[in-house]
Amino acid sequence: MASAVFVGAIDFDYGDALSKSLLYFEAQRSGRLPYNQRVTWRDHSGLTDGLEQGVDLVGGYYDAGDHVKFGLPMAFTVTMLSWGVIEYGRDIESADEMDHALEAIKWGTDYFIKAHTTPNVLWAEVGDGDTDHYCWQRPEDMTTSRQAYKVDQDNPGSDIAGETAAAMAAASIVFRRSNPHYSHLLLHHAQQLFEFGDRYRGRYDESVAEVKSYYGSVSGYEDELLWAALWLHKATDDEYYLEYAISNANLMGGVGWAMNEFSWDVKYAGVQIMASQLLMEGKHGDDQRGVLEQYRRKAEHYLCSCLGKNNGSNVERSPGGLLFIRKWNNMQYVTSAAFLLMVYSDALRGMNRELRCPGGTVSPAEMLAFAKSQVDYILGSNPRNMSYLVGFGSVFPRMMHHRGASIVSYREYKGFIGCTQGYDDWYSSEDPNPNVVVGALVGGPDSRDAFVDDRGNYMQTEACTYNTAPLVGVFAKLWHLQNPSFDVLNKEKSALLASYKK
Ligand SMILES: *[C@@H]1O[C@H](CO)[C@@H](O)[C@H](O)[C@H]1NC(C)=O
Numbered sequence: 001m002a003s004a005v006f007v008g009a010i011d012f013d014y015g016d017a018l019s020k021s022l023l024y025f026e027a028q029r030s031g032r033l034p035y036n037q038r039v040t041w042r043d044h045s046g047l048t049d050g051l052e053q054g055v056d057l058v059g060g061y062y063d064a065g066d067h068v069k070f071g072l073p074m075a076f077t078v079t080m081l082s083w084g085v086i087e088y089g090r091d092i093e094s095a096d097e098m099d100h101a102l103e104a105i106k107w108g109t110d111y112f113i114k115a116h117t118t119p120n121v122l123w124a125e126v127g128d129g130d131t132d133h134y135c136w137q138r139p140e141d142m143t144t145s146r147q148a149y150k151v152d153q154d155n156p157g158s159d160i161a162g163e164t165a166a167a168m169a170a171a172s173i174v175f176r177r178s179n180p181h182y183s184h185l186l187l188h189h190a191q192q193l194f195e196f197g198d199r200y201r202g203r204y205d206e207s208v209a210e211v212k213s214y215y216g217s218v219s220g221y222e223d224e225l226l227w228a229a230l231w232l233h234k235a236t237d238d239e240y241y242l243e244y245a246i247s248n249a250n251l252m253g254g255v256g257w258a259m260n261e262f263s264w265d266v267k268y269a270g271v272q273i274m275a276s277q278l279l280m281e282g283k284h285g286d287d288q289r290g291v292l293e294q295y296r297r298k299a300e301h302y303l304c305s306c307l308g309k310n311n312g313s314n315v316e317r318s319p320g321g322l323l324f325i326r327k328w329n330n331m332q333y334v335t336s337a338a339f340l341l342m343v344y345s346d347a348l349r350g351m352n353r354e355l356r357c358p359g360g361t362v363s364p365a366e367m368l369a370f371a372k373s374q375v376d377y378i379l380g381s382n383p384r385n386m387s388y389l390v391g392f393g394s395v396f397p398r399m400m401h402h403r404g405a406s407i408v409s410y411r412e413y414k415g416f417i418g419c420t421q422g423y424d425d426w427y428s429s430e431d432p433n434p435n436v437v438v439g440a441l442v443g444g445p446d447s448r449d450a451f452v453d454d455r456g457n458y459m460q461t462e463a464c465t466y467n468t469a470p471l472v473g474v475f476a477k478l479w480h481l482q483n484p485s486f487d488v489l490n491k492e493k494s495a496l497l498a499s500y501k502k
């Protein structure tokens with residue numbers, strides 16, 4: 001298997017990429033940084049978040065190059081990190097990166113626990129984009145509004161409640177063995193959040209107007225409710241949640257929407273792939289099979305579309321071979337596609353099956369090879385010979401659109417840098433960023449593989465946590481294919497043998 005994918009291809013150091021991808025989440029931390037913080041150009045920030053509202057909202061992640069804490073993309077980031085650990089945990093463990101992966105997830109889930117103050121209240125955002133964007137400051141200097149916004153039963157937000165439920169349910173699976181108490185707590189929150197989101201229906205951007213121009217929920221909340229139900233089913237095996245996804249499949253668009261993208265906003269492809277996994281695992285009743293097959297047809301539409309094997313609607317590709325959805329932060333769609341292709345290829349291989357597309361059948365090995373081609377493009381196998389993963393290789397973006405990265409580190413200069421001073425002295429500087437946000441994946445090139453490394457070019461040079469999140473599992477799997485003898489099971493066996501010899 002490994003050889004089929006690797007023969008004749010350019011190989012990158014996926015282990016290095018994996019380690020770097022997990023460092024990125026430390027650079028994006030908000031709150032009080034722990035003693036073992038490895039990204040040392042950062043320091044504490046946002047220590048009074050929530051104070052005005054009388055709630056402790058310290059912690060969590062800045063999602064991109066500014067300092068608003070947006071709950072919806074943060075939750076999606078944590079769901080994808082958790083899914084990566086669930087699918088590729090053994091690979092991550094073999095690469096000795098499990099502790100870092102768990103820390104990255106827990107930094108998010110600790111925050112969600114704080115933000116979910118009562119069963120029907122979820123704090124959805126801290127800070128607001130408009131005032132934040134007037135300033136170019138380090139997070140450690142922040143002087144912008146830290147107003148917090150919530151959803152509750154009178155101001156519902158089924159999308160953010162659903163995604164946060166999905167994140168906590170997925171993370172509860174991740175922590176089941178290593179931290180059963182924490183896992184149980186996460187599951188409890190997830191179940192309450194799902195019930196809240198399901199019972200009090202509404203889009204969160206109608207309750208929290210401040211998110212609208214940044215993370216408005218274009219696809220509505222029905223995809224998140226289905227997604228949360230399937231994650232809760234995976235975490236609990238409770239039939240109620242599966243039946244929810246079956247009986248609402250039509251009504252909520254789960255088997256209606258044929259998608260070409262999977263993102264923090266649009267979850268249908270993820271829902272459809274998870275439903276297909278249930279079908280393949282035989283985890284369903286006879287009466288549920290028909291609906292799960294409808295889900296699978298839509299899942300396969302998505303995959304065939306990425307593979308260029310649909311009749312008609314395929315995802316566009318750049319001349320260099322990169323999947324292209326849209327010019328603003330296109331890389332997010334590339335990494336989520338690589339993840340779903342890899343997961344589905346593993347599921348098909350387990351069943352000894354192939355993917356049947358209108359344009360021909362595709363073997364699991366071919367699907368994996370295509371996912372790898374997208375990852376390799378990201379790491380430097382592209383017309384510009386540039387790694388879009390910051391800090392990887394020798395050629396990568398130096399002018400990432402990121403406030404903290406572009407200003408001298410707080411550890412080096414503790415003097416205050418004001419809101420407009422940051423724009424004057426740092427944003428407009430022609431110099432490369434003084435701090436390298438290792439492991440960040442920038443928005444990336446356009447449909448012609450062109451990329452302008454300019455701080456003002458935020459469509460291409462800004463990175464987001466949900467760009468990198470799906471890559472963690474993907475890098476781990478590719479690393480393991482490259483290094484099959486490094487296996488955690490072998491490692492345990494040799495440790496055992498060594499202990500006998502003593
Ligand atoms: C592809 O689409 C065209 C035009 O709609 C149709 O004529 C043709 O039969 C389709 N081919 C397949 C294999 O579905």
Ligand SMILES: *[C@@H]1O[C@H](CO)[C@@H](O)[C@H](O)[C@H]1NC(C)=O
Nearest residue numbers: 380381382383384385386395
């Ligand atoms: C990228 O690398 C290839 C192979 O080494 C070389 O032929 C090509 O000119 C390089 N392209 C750029 C833009 O540097």
